[in-house]
Amino acid sequence: MENKNVFALIVVIAFLGFVVNYYTDHYRGGEIYEAANRGFTLLTQGFNVTVFVETVDGKTLEGELFSVSGSTIYIIKDGKTLAIGGPSATKEDIRAKHIEIKAKGSVYVYELPPRSGKCSEVIEQLKVDAYSERFSGIIFVKGLTDPIEIGKLKYNVDYLTYGSIDVKQSLQDGVILTAGMVPIEMLEKYIGDKEVYMYGTLYVNSEERNLPLRVLGVKTL
Numbered sequence: 001m002e003n004k005n006v007f008a009l010i011v012v013i014a015f016l017g018f019v020v021n022y023y024t025d026h027y028r029g030g031e032i033y034e035a036a037n038r039g040f041t042l043l044t045q046g047f048n049v050t051v052f053v054e055t056v057d058g059k060t061l062e063g064e065l066f067s068v069s070g071s072t073i074y075i076i077k078d079g080k081t082l083a084i085g086g087p088s089a090t091k092e093d094i095r096a097k098h099i100e101i102k103a104k105g106s107v108y109v110y111e112l113p114p115r116s117g118k119c120s121e122v123i124e125q126l127k128v129d130a131y132s133e134r135f136s137g138i139i140f141v142k143g144l145t146d147p148i149e150i151g152k153l154k155y156n157v158d159y160l161t162y163g164s165i166d167v168k169q170s171l172q173d174g175v176i177l178t179a180g181m182v183p184i185e186m187l188e189k190y191i192g193d194k195e196v197y198m199y200g201t202l203y204v205n206s207e208e209r210n211l212p213l214r215v216l217g218v219k220t221l
Helices: 002-022 029-045 119-126 147-160 184-191
Strands: 024-028 050-055 060-069 072-077 080-085 094-102 106-118 132-142 164-171 174-183 195-206 215-219
Touching: 024 029, 029 060, 029 072, 029 094, 050 072, 060 080, 106 119, 119 184, 119 195, 132 184, 147 164, 147 174, 147 184, 174 184
Parallel strands: 080 094
Antiparallel strands: 024 094, 050 060, 050 094, 060 072, 072 080, 106 195, 106 215, 132 174, 132 195, 164 174
């Protein structure tokens, strides 16, 4: 009986190890191109991707992936952008000897019908237990006419997240924006106090379907 219990414990440990590794891809420093490709593929699908790095001098750090250029991986850590290269990199901020690309759950792609009201209230209705929520579509923002305010929104979305936002049309009483994979917390932070009319697609990286919206598709790891 004791031998059977030991065997069962080994099986459980092996299974748990498989589950953890299933969501984590490991790369040696020289394989950074493969790591960049894998991470970027997950990012474009709507996954929240975390990058764990061990540097050539033994230090470790972790950040959120937001862009890839060739074999260079860009992450956000503590509000700053860091470039990660392989062990022989010369231009990047960090030379990596070991990289882990981590993602969890699935991405549920929802159709978001037109919604209007104060932006913070609209966003609050969409918040669920998720690793990330990103919006793509059209937003009319009443009262957003100051170029500096628009510039701050665009900079923080375009340069500190994977998403993008552009001015489609400027009006006397506001602006029409086109959003691509913009984290909803960015919309709440920069236009939360303004009236909006918005519609499009919502990408929710979560463990389960948790919004009462029409599902257009599901992306899995």
